[in-house]
Amino acid sequence: QSALTQPASVSGSLGQSVILSCTGTSGDIGSYKTVSWYQQHPGKAPKLIIYEGSKRPSGVSDRFSASQSGITASLIVSGLQADDEAVYYCCSYAGRTTWVFGGGTKLAVL
């Protein structure tokens, strides 16, 4: 199972919005509407910020939103704040009780 494809880095200015993409295949994102997204700050464990494609867990800012279409999923971070600077990973179910992560996108807040 190959990793989902994410751009290595994305940047945006304080207050702006950015879109992070995640591309899979017909065997993962294209077949299952359950992409999840994780935020990881340096030296910390990942944190779930989006599940089932577009739902936010309790306590996660509504500045984070997401969608998926075809074999691509997108995470939108609006109103960028300094603390949003982190690495973001997408993850998809890939069938036969297996999952696959993306390679991660480092978000820089300028």
Next chain:
Amino acid sequence: QVQLVQSGSELKKPGASVKVSCKASGYTFSRYAIIWVRQAPGQGLEWMGWINTNTGNPTYAQGFTGRFVFSLDTSVNTAYVQISNLKAEDTAIYYCARDCSGGGCDDAFDVWGQGTLVTVSS
């Protein structure tokens, strides 16, 4: 509160074995599967597999068969990953996480352990 607490860092020599633990608290252990994730230094997350905490049945990702074994001790609400015949490339942080499927979400991992650094060096 709901949490997963992992065992401490390990320094091992090549060829040795290591067993990392992941203790759950604050919820019914058998209700949610536990996954394992590897993160090599400076690299991304890699899904290693999962274990059904109700049946003990493990599932391994490609590349994690043979030397990797997932197990449970349900009497102490703890999951384990044992890695045998350690190699330098096994040096990584190993995370456990809870699969929240069936508990209000599907196919996502809502609670994570703090990670365990395993260093393999002669």
